[in-house]
Amino acid sequence: MSNITLSSATRQNLLVAQDTAALLSTTQNRLATGKKVNSALDSPSSFFTAQGLDNRAGDLSNILDSISNGVQVIQAANTGITSLQKLVDNAKSVANQALQATIGYSTKSNVSTTITGATASDLRGTTSYLSAQATSNVLYDGTAANGAAVSGTTKLGAAGTMTGGTITGATGATVLNTGGAAAGFGDGDTLTVNGKTITFSKTAAPTTSTVPTGYGFIASSNVATDGNGNSTVYLGANGNVATISDLLSAVDLASGVSSASISAGAATVATATGETASNVASAKIVLNSATGADLQISGKADQLKALGLTSSTGSGTATVSVTRTTAAGSLGTLLQDGSTLNVNGKTISFKNAAVPAAANVASGSGKNGNIVTDGNGNSTVYLQGGTVADVLTAIDLATGTQTTTNASGSATLKTATGATNSSVATNGSLKISTGTLADLNITGSGNALSALGLSGNAGTDTSFTAARTSTPGGLSGKTLTFGSLNSGTAVNVTFGDGTNGTVKTLDDLNTKLALNNMQASLDASGKLTISTTNDYASSTIGSAADGGTIGGTAATLFSTAQAPVADVNSQNTRKSLLSQFNQILDNIKSTAQDASFNGVNLLNGDTLKLTLNEKGSSTMNLIGVTFDPAGLGLTRLGQNGLNEFEDISSTNKVITSLTQASSALRSQASTFGSNLSVVQNRQDFNKQIINVLQTGSSKLTDADLNEEAANSQALSTRQSLTVSALSLANQAQQSVLQLLR
Known part of the structure; x- marks a missing residue:
């Protein structure tokens, strides 16, 4: 290939096309993976940093699973506690039923005594009253030179005499309106004598058959009377x-010196004894005058003067009087x-008259x-005829010192048991018995109080009083003690008048007894019963097991405490x-045994250990509890013949x-709940840390897809342009090739 010769333009375009293809490949890889760093070759620093973050996030994710299991273990325990709480409440409901059931004993242990006259307001019983004697002022008789001390025979009254002026030749037979008398009484004239009326009538004297109704004619006289002191002189x-x-x-007749009894129009007159x-x-x-009242006569002055009774004259009223x-x-x-x-609420009246004969006494009364x-x-x-002794007898009848049986107009007297009749002391004072029925209280009208020496030393008192001698009932002054009964407070009471810490009322006694798990009741007959309260109905007063031994000076009055008598039906x-x-x-x-999750039971004594971070440097130990009945302090009842529901006290225990147990569960x-909150908080924290780590890792390695998409589009365009440029660069060679053809 090195022998191939490319033009400079072609070579330049080829290099551009190669770079564009490489960039496009990188962009397409990022779009495919979503990451801009896929290996250490892309960015060693980012790659290894992101890898470390992802590794820690993975470790924390594994810990989250453990924490989630821990949360479920705690929730299982919490669910168990909720169920246990309901069961404890059910058990408490059963115990409350026992509280509401009839008391398990027909008779509770008690001691009792009967105190005559005891009441809820005074437990001491009937107060015995003895008759006392109160002394009056010294009384003197009417002897000159301040008098001598009176005796029982001293009379209550005495007579008075007044002698009028001389009436020439007057005798009892002298006619009123003639002779020396010449009184001048006319028809309808009147005289008033001690409130009684003497009327003069200018008519002939009546006979027994013609006398006015209600009057009686006095034989051999010229007078008719109504028997009550009112008369008519004919x-x-x-x-x-x-x-x-x-x-x-x-x-x-008007003054009471004499009296008249009327029968069939005739009046029989007798001078009182x-x-x-x-x-x-x-x-x-x-x-x-009569011995029972002073004499007072009112009438025309001229008439009274003619009788030699006054020196006043005229037709006006004049009054003459005879003071006893x-x-x-x-x-x-x-x-x-x-x-x-x-x-004491009874009335003694003093009357100016002679005591009537028994035959003339009102029905039901006696003389x-x-x-x-x-x-x-x-x-x-x-x-x-009344004497001081008569007054004392009347007072004794009023106080109950003496009683009377009345029959045929006569009264037979009897001195009450334990009483002493009122009497006259040798110094002349009255010794008046109070009787036992009530304290003595004497008030009076007229001059009764002062005449009898009952108006005090100054003579101004309006009442004379004296208290009986009293002896409180059987519990008075006695003490009663009870030792501590079932951890109660020992009782020590003294029965008295409620002062100085003494106990008088039933409420006072119950206040003392309540602290010692005892209570008292009193029935209408005065029977005082002290028994255990319902809370301790199964206890026996004075027993070695329960305590409450009775003592004190009153203990001998109370019966021996007996054991309580169970009520069979209630106990069943x-x-x-x-x-x-x-x-x-x-x-x-x-329930406590079943409250487990994944083999861990926090209610059965297990311990839950949770690792909270990836290094194991942060942990939490949740120590479980044993919440079976024993762990909750509960035991089975009714074991060994016991009955924990036998009375209120044992049931309350x-x-x-x-x-x-309920408090322990809560x-x-x-x-x-606090532990669960901590664990859940750590669980949320770890989740957030994982998110932070993963986000950080993504930011280091993740590609910007928008950017990469734009890059891909740009690179595709560049690649197309590069191909076109390369084609243009090759056109010169193609022209040479055309020449060769």
Whole structure:
């Protein structure tokens, strides 16, 4: 070939054609492979750098497979934990059913005592009350020179006397409107005597058959009376029949000096025992008050002056009075008619009258001495014969110190058991018994309080009070102790009034007992029962196993503690729940064993080791847990004859273990979740690094296809041009060849 001679132009074109063919071949190779560096010959630096990047990306891709398996192992464990959590919740539901079941014992262990009168507000029981005695002010009688000390026989009242002026020739038989009297009483005139009315009528005296309804005619007189102190004095048709004796008889009926009983229009008049009738002596009218009330007469002044009772004159009203006079046998301050004492809600009334006969006593009431009592503590003391002793008897009936049996108008008295009747001390003070029914409280009206020395030292007190002597019930002051029952707080209480740390109410006692797993109840009969709470229904108070030994000064009052009595039906129900619980534990075990992936089980104690980079310098060890029942702190129930659901306390212990297991599952789920997050984060990181490496490798070796396509097109054009140029270069030789032909 070297002997062939080519023209310069041809040779030049041939070289160009060869270069173009070589470039075109390179471009077509790049378009075919997509790489601009296909071997170390193309670019050693880029080739080997890209190869190193691709190798690392491949190594990381292999690690990604391991990491992906690790992710699945963790997810399998997490799925297992979710299932285990549901099973633990199911077990807790079974335990809660046991809590809601009927208490497993028909009778819990208890001690009891009966305290008479004990109530929820006061456990001490009935307070025993003893009658006490309260002392009044010293009372004196009406003796001159400050008087002497009174006694039980001292009278409550005394009479008073007033002597009028001389009426010339007057006697009891003197006619009112003639002679020396010349009183001038007319038809319809009246006198008022201690609130009673004496009316004068200018008519003839009636007979028993013509006397006004409700009145009785007094024989041998000119007076008719209604029996209540109101009277009519008949002056006669000519106004001069009635006598001074008739008037005085009417005054005595009004003042209570005398009394009248009415029957069939006739009035029988009698001067009350101890009273002195008004009369005429030495031509003077002598007016006597009743011992139970002062005498007060109001009427026309001229009429009273004509009777020698006043110096006032005229037709206006004048008043004359007779004040009772105290004496050695009467109180220094006489009781006023109508005064009252209110003793513990009962009423004692003081009345200006003589005590009625038994036959005249109201139905249901009874007479004793100078009092009449209704049998319910209410009494009337009759002042015309009443004594200090009568007042004390009435007070005792009001307080219950004495009781009465009333029959046929008579009252038979009896002193209450343990009581002492009220009495008069030798110094003249009243010793008043309170009785046992209530503390003593005496108020009064009129002058009853002051006259009886019950108005205090200053005489201004409005009540007289005294407290009974009281002795609290059977538990008062006693102590009760219980040792610690099932790890509770030992109890030490003292029964009292609730102050200074003492226990009075049932609520107070229960507050103390609750800390020691005990409770108290009280029934209507006063039976106080202290028992274990429902939580510890299986416990026995005072046993060696459970504790709670009773002691203290009150211990002897309580019964011996008995063991609880099991409720067979309830216990069988609870035992059936044990079986359900154990089945769930079996499922927990199998679920934990099945939570594996590719032979690795993080819930069965396996450890997962993950390599996170191609050099093995970054690793993660996931240490597994053992989440079978034992690993979760759960054990099978009902073993060796036990019944962990027998009472609330033991059931709560099971629930506590389930709660702890649930907490362990949640905690481990959180740990696995955190680990899974780390692994998944590394997995994503490796994927991104592989992409970075592969991209870097591609940038070093990959061809720009757009550029290579353009190069190919340009080279093809150049090749065509080169061929045309080579053809032109050969045309000169062809011309020579033409000549040779």
